[in-house]
Amino acid sequence: MNLGQTNLYLARMTDNFIEYLKNYIPLDKEDISKLYTFSEKKVYEKNEMIFCEGKISHDIYFVVKGCVRLFYNVHGKDRTAFFYTEGQFICAGESYTFQVPAKENFQAIEETTLMIFSRKNTDKLLEISPKFELIARIATENELISCQKIIASFVTQSAEERYKELLNNNGKLFQRVPQQYIASFLGVSPETLSRIKKRVLG
Amino acid sequence: MNLGQTNLYLARMTDNFIEYLKNYIPLDKEDISKLYTFSEKKVYEKNEMIFCEGKISHDIYFVVKGCVRLFYNVHGKDRTAFFYTEGQFICAGESYTFQVPAKENFQAIEETTLMIFSRKNTDKLLEISPKFELIARIATENELISCQKIIASFVTQSAEERYKELLNNNGKLFQRVPQQYIASFLGVSPETLSRIKKRVLG
DNA sequence: GCTAATTCTTGACGAAGGTCAAGAAGATCT
DNA sequence: AGATCTTCTTGACCTTCGTCAAGAATTAGC
Numbered sequence: 143m144n145l146g147q148t149n150l151y152l153a154r155m156t157d158n159f160i161e162y163l164k165n166y167i168p169l170d171k172e173d174i175s176k177l178y179t180f181s182e183k184k185v186y187e188k189n190e191m192i193f194c195e196g197k198i199s200h201d202i203y204f205v206v207k208g209c210v211r212l213f214y215n216v217h218g219k220d221r222t223a224f225f226y227t228e229g230q231f232i233c234a235g236e237s238y239t240f241q242v243p244a245k246e247n248f249q250a251i252e253e254t255t256l257m258i259f260s261r262k263n264t265d266k267l268l269e270i271s272p273k274f275e276l277i278a279r280i281a282t283e284n285e286l287i288s289c290q291k292i293i294a295s296f297v298t299q300s301a302e303e304r305y306k307e308l309l310n311n312n313g314k315l316f317q318r319v320p321q322q323y324i325a326s327f328l329g330v331s332p333e334t335l336s337r338i339k340k341r342v343l344g
Numbered sequence: 345m346n347l348g349q350t351n352l353y354l355a356r357m358t359d360n361f362i363e364y365l366k367n368y369i370p371l372d373k374e375d376i377s378k379l380y381t382f383s384e385k386k387v388y389e390k391n392e393m394i395f396c397e398g399k400i401s402h403d404i405y406f407v408v409k410g411c412v413r414l415f416y417n418v419h420g421k422d423r424t425a426f427f428y429t430e431g432q433f434i435c436a437g438e439s440y441t442f443q444v445p446a447k448e449n450f451q452a453i454e455e456t457t458l459m460i461f462s463r464k465n466t467d468k469l470l471e472i473s474p475k476f477e478l479i480a481r482i483a484t485e486n487e488l489i490s491c492q493k494i495i496a497s498f499v500t501q502s503a504e505e506r507y508k509e510l511l512n513n514n515g516k517l518f519q520r521v522p523q524q525y526i527a528s529f530l531g532v533s534p535e536t537l538s539r540i541k542k543r544v545l546g
Numbered sequence: 547g548c549t550a551a552t553t554c555t556t557g558a559c560g561a562a563g564g565t566c567a568a569g570a571a572g573a574t575c576t
Numbered sequence: 577a578g579a580t581c582t583t584c585t586t587g588a589c590c591t592t593c594g595t596c597a598a599g600a601a602t603t604a605g606c
Contacts, residue, residue: 214496214499214500216500216501221499221500222499223495223496223499223500224495235485235488235489235492236489236492236493239485239489245496272474272477275474275477275478275481276477278481279477279480279481279484282481282484282485282488283437283441283484285488286437286484286487286488286491287437287438287441289488289491289492289495290437290438290491291438292495293425293426293491293494293495293498294416294425294447296495296498296531297416297423297424297425297528297529297531298416298418298423298425299418326499327499329498329499
């Protein structure tokens with residue numbers, strides 16, 4: 143791939159970012175230019191760590207392309223709690239909000255392009271225009287809704303039911319995410335997920 | 345209790361509501377008067393249903409006094425997923441945001457006083473002043489953080505560990521909430537919680 | 547394309563949790 | 577306070593899941 147192609151590729155990815163935000167609210171050229179001024183783009187390679195537990199989070203990330211997993215460290219083993227794909231914001235909420243050390247780890251599962259908004263820049267954007275405040279609120283609301291659904295699934299469903307639902311609603315995830323990560327997302331061991339799969343798919 | 349006492353009591357409860365909001369942001373007299381104009385206070389008796397699944401949610405609630413449980417109906421049995429106490433907002437997020445039928449049920453566990461904000465009034469408040477937009481965003485952020493913690497606890501902890509943590513961080517809940525509700529919140533049967541209790545407390 | 551890692555599957559076994567049922571303890575109502 | 581209803585506890589049994597270990601399949605690196 144030559145440089146010209148690479149630039150074209152990155153330009154398209156950046157457009158995706160704006161397209162995703164336009165789902166929330168219309169943006170004019172000035173808004174878009176401000177977004178670029180107050181953000182930074184970064185490409186992470188497969189398995190690269192984006193953010194590690196113990197640090198204080200100063201950034202909000204937006205997935206332009208790729209897939210990120212959120213995992214926690216439990217007695218040396220890691221447990222995946224969430225996946226972020228194109229169009230989603232990533233943030234270690236408690237650490238970012240209250241400036242306490244984070245328990246979260248974020249890792250790129252595949253080559254992943256993120257827009258990064260520092261706290262300073264985010265605050266500036268929120269001040270500049272109520273549009274960005276609205277985007278922030280809607281993005282937060284959407285993430286809250288998906289978190290509430292996950293909790294509901296833990297309280298109301300068996301591991302097998304959660305597996306079936308994930309297969310129906312987000313089956314592509316199985317194509318891009320190692321099964322062991324999905325297992326812990328579903329709250330079971332890799333071996334159990336393997337057996338559930340066999341049982342369900344025959 | 346005579347009428348005079350009742351009014352005094354309700355006045356104090358209402359002040360609590362404003363006090364809680366002042367934790368988010370300073371409010372002047374005009375803000376406070378607007379909040380009263382665009383909300384309604386209602387007292388629910390013990391075990392009274394506040395909102396039932398299948399309906400479309402048009403309201404956000406704020407707990408002034410009392411305790412509310414969120415539960416889902418699973419094959420005729422109910423599973424408690426969350427408790428709301430003084431100072432928290434309650435909302436059937438997906439239903440309220442996208443106007444689809446809700447899966448959530450909200451029930452008062454004790455006599456409970458709520459401030460009710462209709463969608464219409466909420467939108468009006470958000471338009472009137474960026475202060476209310478800020479309150480909305482912070483309240484949403486806080487609920488998101490607590491949801492993320494719950495998911496983390498399901499993914500990283502055993503039922504016994506979740507029990508111990510709840511005992512440490514929110515032990516009062518055991519004084520006001522029937523144990524069977526806490527059991528399903530922890531993701532286990534009432535019998536299992538009973539055994540965990542015996543094991544942990546001796 | 548071959549080798550070396552890594553990941554996934556399978557079996558065996560033990561630990562943990564669910565269910566049913568019956569009795570104890572606690573709450574509620576008049 | 578006594579009767580009734582509900583909730584909590586306990587035991588027995590069974591199902592499900594986790595763990596360990598070994599082999600199969602897939603992926604990654606050279």
